[in-house]
Amino acid sequence: KQIILLPGDGVGKEIMESAKRVLNTISSEFGHSFTFHQHEIGGDAIDQSGTPLPEDTIKACQHADAILLGAVGGEKWDSLPAYLRPEKGLLGIRKTLGLFANLRPVKGFSPLLDASPLKEEVIKGSDILIIRELTGGLYFGKPSERREDGEVVVDTLYYQRNEMERIIDKAFQSAQLRNNHLTSVDKANVLESSRMWREIVDEKSKDYPDVTVEHLLVDAAAMKLITQPDQFDVLVTENLFGDILSDEASVLTGSLGMLPSASIRSDGVGLYEPVHGSAPDIAGKGIANPLGMILSAALMLRHSFGLEKEALEIEEAVSQCLEQGYHTPDLHMKGGQEVGTKEMTEMVIDNLT
């Protein structure tokens, strides 16, 4: 299996090293063979090659079985023009590779629930899979431009029917693998695109009679995620709503540094990255939390390689570390023991072997 590593900016390099070590452990334990090739993306690529997404990074990714991404961005590049910003690298790779389905599982770890901004009785038992459409909508619709000498500006929310269909199918199928409940989020009382989305969800629901479907307006969803997070199973929505709601959901458990994400397409090729950002303030200090990256590698094993057992091993090893009381400085744990990136990675590997 060919894995492309895109460490990117900030803490990206350190946590990528951790993921690689964990994957090497898995490959020797289970007798798999993973090969790694590292390439540039984001601010790192801007510094080295003058562009956030160099041609040879694109080429390498096009031939990969899966991609691991650390993080992109940082203040250093914030004043560059839009087309030269680190984020463009990320948007470009998603679009070029057609990674239309963004999966963001949000689940609390009991030893960390204390760090949640929510009361324990509210957050307890929450286990949400947010599925965000990732290659359409306002992110890529044209026109997106100034008009009339800058007196007017326009962005376009554009979707093709089949773009909605494939993500909605993915969501129904994901619900079938979980608790058979699907919440579809839109703004059908205002947007034509949302009305089409809702129609497609209703049509598709006939093909998945075992899944119960609930429609929720995006404003109501933003409320319910806070007041009743335990009432969700799978939540599916379009690109921009998904951006907002998945980030909102990511802070509910109080352990953002732990959360993985997958961006995949139908043939199983996918890009895996932690939800947290590049955290330039702690980069190079050896204290970044590698668990979001390690759990992203687990998602890769599951979704791109079909290695469910190996994925579960990693997830269990991570849970065990937390139960043993180990945590990086970003996580608050009463009576736990604070460790750095390398030690945390060692602990995971110890629990694996």
Next chain:
Amino acid sequence: KQIILLPGDGVGKEIMESAKRVLNTISSEFGHSFTFHQHEIGGDAIDQSGTPLPEDTIKACQHADAILLGAVGGEKWDSLPAYLRPEKGLLGIRKTLGLFANLRPVKGFSPLLDASPLKEEVIKGSDILIIRELTGGLYFGKPSERREDGEVVVDTLYYQRNEMERIIDKAFQSAQLRNNHLTSVDKANVLESSRMWREIVDEKSKDYPDVTVEHLLVDAAAMKLITQPDQFDVLVTENLFGDILSDEASVLTGSLGMLPSASIRSDGVGLYEPVHGSAPDIAGKGIANPLGMILSAALMLRHSFGLEKEALEIEEAVSQCLEQGYHTPDLHMKGGQEVGTKEMTEMVIDNLT
């Protein structure tokens, strides 16, 4: 002063009655003269006149000094075609009257903080004014349509420069009346409209040197509202982001039923409504919480009539009621006394006189 009353649907009628009684008390205490005219809107208007926003409602509102709205919508009308839905009445009146600035104060009441889904140490001290642009963006941009036999759908995020300027000015001015801190929320790493928004905020900030400005991406804002709600003073954003973030913020304090809103234009004419919905399940039972409506009437006195003292009197009377332990069934208060809509209104009036 001519006040148009639009009770609308569900609990709208009951809570409107409460607001009217409180305003009558204020007018006799302070020697003002308010005249009230009641008109139809929403589902109520659909049932009576076949349209969610009848001509004579529009006419009456066009000549009013201010408008009080109860709530619109309900399952009963959910299957009607989009142009005939109760919400169209609300969107129509905002647009027709040019009510471009939606003000949504979010502030906890200490006797109710127990009902917050957030831990007390997180929510304590929060006092946010969300300012949402209300008559532009994706809500009204054209085209908004299906194309190619329904294979494609498009909505348009459209803004004129002056539409952004006036709401941003309003936000700076509001910050000056509060703690001189403004958070401007956009998605400038993706949307051209957001880049123009951010430029205008930066230009305008020179005119308000006493106000400190922070830019936040909408996804980051959705997180920070939950993790650090006490770090906001005034938050300004475009229409759809404002819809999502203001609803998200409205549940933080745990007392949605208490929250008022104002939708105003530059000459002071405004529409005032509680944030909560029409709650058809409890309509007619005499248990609806009238405080969001009563506090909306207070905002009317402040923003449309310049009656700051009178507005404060109402706000203090409401706080006193809560401190005395009175609350409607929607509010959870340890050791408080549950009362109905009428009694709650009496308590407010008692505290006023």
